[in-house]
Amino acid sequence: MxxxxxxxxxLLGFLILxxxxxxxxxxxxxxxxxxxxxxxxxxxxxxxxxxxxxIEAIITRGVSSSLLGVTKGEPxxxxxxxxxxxxxxxxxxxxxxxxxxxxxxxAVAPFDSPAFARGLMEDVTLLxxxxxxxxxxxxxxxxxxxxxxxxxxxxxxxxxxxxxxHGWRILRRDDQGxxxxxxxxxxxxxxxxxxxxxxxxxxxxxxxLRMTLVQAAP
Amino acid sequence: xxxxxxxxxxxxxxxxxxxxxxAAAAPPQDWASLKEASRNIRSVKAEFLQxxxxxxxxxxxxxxxxxxxxxxxxxxxxxxxxxxxxMLQKGDxxxxxxxSEGVWKPEMTQAVESRRMVLAEISQWFQGRFxxxxxxxHLYLAGPxxxxxxxxxxxxxxxxxxxxxxxxxxxxxxxxxxxxxPGGSRxxxxxxxxxINSSIPxxxxxxx
Numbered sequence: 001m002x003x004x005x006x007x008x009x010x011l012l013g014f015l016i017l018x019x020x021x022x023x024x025x026x027x028x029x030x031x032x033x034x035x036x037x038x039x040x041x042x043x044x045x046x047x048x049x050x051x052x053x054x055i056e057a058i059i060t061r062g063v064s065s066s067l068l069g070v071t072k073g074e075p076x077x078x079x080x081x082x083x084x085x086x087x088x089x090x091x092x093x094x095x096x097x098x099x100x101x102x103x104x105x106x107a108v109a110p111f112d113s114p115a116f117a118r119g120l121m122e123d124v125t126l127l128x129x130x131x132x133x134x135x136x137x138x139x140x141x142x143x144x145x146x147x148x149x150x151x152x153x154x155x156x157x158x159x160x161x162x163x164x165x166h167g168w169r170i171l172r173r174d175d176q177g178x179x180x181x182x183x184x185x186x187x188x189x190x191x192x193x194x195x196x197x198x199x200x201x202x203x204x205x206x207x208x209l210r211m212t213l214v215q216a217a218p
Numbered sequence: 219x220x221x222x223x224x225x226x227x228x229x230x231x232x233x234x235x236x237x238x239x240x241a242a243a244a245p246p247q248d249w250a251s252l253k254e255a256s257r258n259i260r261s262v263k264a265e266f267l268q269x270x271x272x273x274x275x276x277x278x279x280x281x282x283x284x285x286x287x288x289x290x291x292x293x294x295x296x297x298x299x300x301x302x303x304x305m306l307q308k309g310d311x312x313x314x315x316x317x318s319e320g321v322w323k324p325e326m327t328q329a330v331e332s333r334r335m336v337l338a339e340i341s342q343w344f345q346g347r348f349x350x351x352x353x354x355x356h357l358y359l360a361g362p363x364x365x366x367x368x369x370x371x372x373x374x375x376x377x378x379x380x381x382x383x384x385x386x387x388x389x390x391x392x393x394x395x396x397x398x399x400p401g402g403s404r405x406x407x408x409x410x411x412x413x414i415n416s417s418i419p420x421x422x423x424x425x426x
Binding site: 050052054056064065066067068070072081083085087088089091214215217 | 277
């Protein structure tokens, strides 16, 4: 029963709607030139890569768990394979993103719901693959911060913003303009992968993932 | 499913500790002497290097840790890197923690019932009663190197294909444990600085 309660808390944290969205206005930009576009992709690995991150998942205040996240990606094909492991090395979740679809190879409770698989792969995509297509706008803010904004057909928007001096962030907004995901990336970058990542999710579920790079390879 | 995961963790850690116990007692001349020698073990402590081979990774995932055992039923299995975590068992009490932001935090899943169930199996093995295992059948190979092969019975074989405990030429020490899973993934655990029957404070098994 104790175990069940723990799992329920986890599932609640992941799946129950949360009202804690972060309103954050988009700022005006000094438009960039086509030559500036590579800046928009600089924080994402350019070639095939594999990585191991240690992850601390904070679901609610005082409830957290430590896991290992193993991910392999091929940016040119927009494919990802992602595993979650216990500290002992047991595979809790194994799924692949290919041709826009998710194939779950293995999922152990409480990580076995379709909603979890979809949410996790969306998060991994946000972290490691640049948004599809060319940004709608890109340029600099008044303080010199680079900003690149993409729009999706469903009305959601993704924004990459930052500088080499002050670190980078990725913001995902829903069709109402509310920030649903905020990712902080801090170097050094190894194989194109940030050493420190922090993802704050606010909608539909509220949780935080703190990630530290353990190993990376091309 | 969670219960199965914990079973797998314990079923993996138990043969390792059991192997150390058996190997520690005497030169492994035969299976009967191993069983007999295990009854003279009071404590074991060791460091380990775990190599996790996954098909997704070119290089294995390396983990370092240490463990302590005190007969009949106290166990501390601790990972020091890359994630710091610990499982504590003292009698019927099981605790699981991870280290974060400078403090130990309880893991949110405890799986108390399943651990208690598996511990009954463990206690049999600690007493050299391998023949009574409900999870594995055993095969002793005199070598060199001497080895103990553990084959999972129905149910466990969905998670573990085979466990091989390789004993060191040095009396009282095993070199490594190889755990093979269905699908090609495997885990190798190499042991270092093994100490037998040394003093271990009881709080090792009580506090992270």
